[in-house]
Amino acid sequence: MRETRNVDGVVLALHGAMVAEGLDEADAHVLAAVREALGPDKPIVASFDSHANLTAGFVAGADLLVGYDTLPHVDMRARGAEAMGLMHRILRGGRPPHMAFRKLPLLSTPDRQATGESPMREVMALCHELEAAADVWCASAVLGFPYADIPHLGMASLAYADSRARAEEVAEAIAAEIWARREAFRPALSGPAAAVARALAAPRGPVVLIEPSDNVAGGAPGDGTGLLAALARAPALAGRAASIAIWDPAAVAAARDVGLGGHFEGAVGGRTLALAGAPVEIAGRVGFLGPVVYRRDRDYFRGQEIDLGEVARIEVGGLHVILTTERLMPFDTMHLRAVGLVPEALDLIAMKCGSMWRVAFGDIAAEGIYVDTPGVCTSNLALMPYTRLARPMYPLDPEACR
Numbered sequence: 001m002r003e004t005r006n007v008d009g010v011v012l013a014l015h016g017a018m019v020a021e022g023l024d025e026a027d028a029h030v031l032a033a034v035r036e037a038l039g040p041d042k043p044i045v046a047s048f049d050s051h052a053n054l055t056a057g058f059v060a061g062a063d064l065l066v067g068y069d070t071l072p073h074v075d076m077r078a079r080g081a082e083a084m085g086l087m088h089r090i091l092r093g094g095r096p097p098h099m100a101f102r103k104l105p106l107l108s109t110p111d112r113q114a115t116g117e118s119p120m121r122e123v124m125a126l127c128h129e130l131e132a133a134a135d136v137w138c139a140s141a142v143l144g145f146p147y148a149d150i151p152h153l154g155m156a157s158l159a160y161a162d163s164r165a166r167a168e169e170v171a172e173a174i175a176a177e178i179w180a181r182r183e184a185f186r187p188a189l190s191g192p193a194a195a196v197a198r199a200l201a202a203p204r205g206p207v208v209l210i211e212p213s214d215n216v217a218g219g220a221p222g223d224g225t226g227l228l229a230a231l232a233r234a235p236a237l238a239g240r241a242a243s244i245a246i247w248d249p250a251a252v253a254a255a256r257d258v259g260l261g262g263h264f265e266g267a268v269g270g271r272t273l274a275l276a277g278a279p280v281e282i283a284g285r286v287g288f289l290g291p292v293v294y295r296r297d298r299d300y301f302r303g304q305e306i307d308l309g310e311v312a313r314i315e316v317g318g319l320h321v322i323l324t325t326e327r328l329m330p331f332d333t334m335h336l337r338a339v340g341l342v343p344e345a346l347d348l349i350a351m352k353c354g355s356m357w358r359v360a361f362g363d364i365a366a367e368g369i370y371v372d373t374p375g376v377c378t379s380n381l382a383l384m385p386y387t388r389l390a391r392p393m394y395p396l397d398p399e400a401c402r
């Protein structure tokens with residue numbers, strides 16, 4: 001940004017949890033670079049993902065920050081429009097609002113952060129109630145992202161108002177509400193074998209089995225085999241229909257050698273991280289083979305084109321193992337439909353994600369069960385090898401207080 005004379009202000013869409021080597025607060029660095037180019041007097045407004053890890057440096061870097069209100073995130077467009085509206089308000093009034101934020105010594109994981117469910121449903125209701133006051137510009141409840149080894153992980157609140165006192169009051173009210181509900185942010189996880197058995201015993205399907213530890217959207221490789229191994233071993237699966245997607249270009253190549261309708265036999269998954277399970281031997285008919293490109297059909301980035309690369313679907317008894325050469329984020333139903341499966345007709349649908357499965361499958365799922373398998377995005381934070389995290393931190397340190 002070299003020529004800024006004709007710029008009134010800058011509105012950005014940031015994430016807020018970016019970490020680079022040697023740069024713990026990469027988003028604050030971006031804001032500082034924009035400020036440097038823009039000069040001290042013109043406003044900067046940004047939207048941010050509610051998985052941001054807020055810091056004093058980040059919030060000081062912009063005149064106003066607007067966090068997403070939803071998880072699954074379906075309000076990026078609305079928050080972008082809100083950010084533009086607030087930029088206009090700053091430009092009209094000639095000065096930005098007062099800001100207050102609170103950082104909480106509290107880690108939460110995506111499986112417990114859905115804003116349509118308790119405890120975040122109640123936190124968001126309070127946020128919206130407080131935001132309705134004319135002197136409050138904007139308030140955000142911030143979820144944080146626990147999968148980085150930096151000191152400043154954790155949940156937070158952020159508020160902007162006409163006066164400092166009001167901003168402090170709103171930020172404090174939201175922080176107090178989150179903290180009071182901290183126990184409810186603890187994940188409820190089942191072991192893989194128990195989860196598969198429970199799903200098979202359910203009176204109706206589809207039951208969604210969620211493996212947050214291998215959440216591709218969180219940075220996991222998508223080839224973890226903790227849940228796949230339990231599904232492949234489940235004796236009761238005969239006569240039922242289940243699906244799981246695994247990122248494995250080598251296995252796709254092996255399926256291509258066999259050809260559509262041929263018999264595939266080989267190891268799949270488990271190629272990236274020893275932590276996330278060994279490759280699993282499977283054998284079955286190649287039921288689909290070919291490139292898969294589709295447009296998302298649900299509320300998360302509806303219309304976005306997704307390229308799964310080459311895909312092979314292997315029929316292992318009733319288990320459909322979908323092998324892809326590009327990593328899959330299951331935020332719509334198309335990855336199943338595109339390979340000849342009808343999601344509504346499946347008994348079990350396994351997914352590698354946090355809360356995002358609700359966008360695509362919330363209305364057809366009979367139940368969702370969160371499965372505890374090892375992986376880089378585990379919801380079992382006691383397994384995270386933190387070396388720099390600020391302590392004490394709830395729930396790792398139950399005695400943590402604010």
Ligand SMILES: [Zn+2]
Binds near residue numbers: 049050051073
């Ligand atoms: Zn997010």
